[in-house]
Structure formats: structure tokens, C-alpha cells
Amino acid sequence: MAATLTLLNLPVLPQKPNFSISISNNPTKLLIPQSQSHTKLSSTNSQIFINEAFAHLQSASLPLTALTLPLFFDPQNAAAAGGQFGLLEGRSFALVHPIVMGGLFVYTLWAGYLGWQWRRVRTIQNEINELKKQVKPVPVTPEGKPVEAPPSPVDLKIQQLTEERKELLKGSYRDRHFNAGSILLGFGVLEAVGGCLNTWLRTGKLFPGPHLFAGAGITVLWAAAAALVPAMQKGNDTARNLHIALNAANVLLFVWQIPTGLDIVLKVFEFTTWP
DSSP states (O other): OHHHHHHHHHHHHHHHTTTTOOEEESOOOOOOOTOHHHHHHHHHHHHHHHHHHHHHHHHHHHHHHHHHHHHHHHHHHHHSSTTTTTGSSSSHHTTHHHHHHHHHHHHHHHHHHHHHHHHHEEEEEHHHHHHHHTOOOBBTTTTSSSOOOOOOOOHHHHHHHHHHHHHHHHHTTTHHHHHHHHHHHHHHHHHHHHHHHHHHHHHSSSSSHHHHHHHHHHHHHHHHHHHHHHHHHTHHHHHHHHHHHHHHHHHHHHHHHHHHHHHHHHHHHHHHHOO
């Protein structure tokens, strides 16, 4: 629009008065006195072309301005939902959010299981170390040979925990939990924003309420739990306990959000059509 308004102020280049130009029945043929040189004829044609171009731009500037000004004075015409987004306003796209979030809820439980197994790998070693402190020295004969005796209950417990820890280590729970958490964070934040965007595309606005606020809380808890990972990798038990607490609160919010999400799905089926 600024360019259009600028063209209104551009002066039209004046024609030289000493050239006499007339147009015959053929509008593409210009009649110029034969006494003018070839150079002057060429410059005259260029001057006429420039003048006509500016004249057309000046005459078109007003309708162009009239078309563009409403978009600036009334931006809602370009933003409100009402069919201009096509498939993005349809039922198919609206159902992507509940389907993905349902999968992420199950995946959250799976990531929690992996995290708990990795915690078990760490805590079971602490149990073994504590039991080893209770082991009594093996009696020996006067010749210095150990006396053969059946293993004590403490020894049996240590052996059992050691075998269990070996099996847990084979599961690579540490790496799997880290990968699951990363995927959960990435897709969770993406779909949380995508759900809000889809609501706006269908209705032209958002609806503050329990579902929206719970979703925002879940997204914040995901980010906060992930921010504790560097401290956890350094062995900070406080960070580990806080990480578990945040994710437990996340699961509770997720469960509480399900009924409100199902209500929204019913409204999607009521107010949208396929596709």
C-alpha cells in the first residue's frame, strides 16, 4: 500500500513542446515530422512510453488502495475461521489431537515404567552394599582353611539381588527411559500447541477452561522434569526425587484431563463434518 500511495505523488514527466505527435487510425503507428532525426524519434518514443506507463499506474492506484486498505483496517476478515482453511477446519484434522494425546498418555505410563526400572537398578546396588556390611567373616580352621558352611540368609539375599540387577542391566532401562522422555517432551509440546491451533482454526478463538489449563500445566511439567536431567546425571538425589514428583503430578493431571477431552471430541462430531 505504501508503494501505491507513493506513486500518487510521482510527477508525470512533461512532454517536450517542440514535438508534434498525432495518432492515425492505427493506434500503434505514430506520425512524426520527417525532418526530425532518427535519434530524436527514438527518444520521443521512449518518453511517450514512460508517460503512458505512469499515467496507467496513477489511474490504477486508487482501486488498488481501495482493495488493500480493508485488510489493514479490519484484520479479523483475514483471521477468523469460516471455511477459508479448508481441511484444517474439518473433522479429520480435529481428531488428530485427541488421538495423539491418547497415545502420549499411554506412552507416559510406559516412560514411567522404564524410569522406575532404571531407579531399581540404582537402588538395588545400594541394598547389596548394605547387606554386605552384615556378612560375618567366614570362620577358618587352625590351619587357616575356611570352614565349609551353608550360605547364610544374608548371602542368599545378596546373591538373589545380584542376579536381579544383572537382568535389569540387560534391559538398558537408563537409555530407553531417556529416549522415551525426549520423545514425550518433543511430541507432547508439539501437540499441545497443535491442539490450541486446531481449536482456533475451527472456531476463530480459544476457550479458557479446565482442559486448556490442565494441558498448559502438563506441558510446563514436562519441561520442568526435563530440566532436572543434567542434575540427575550428576547423582543429585534431590533432583531425582523432584523429577519423579513432577511426573507423578503430570500423570494425575493427564488422567483428570481425559473427561474434558472426551467432551470436546463429542462437540467436534457435533459441529464438524468429514473430511
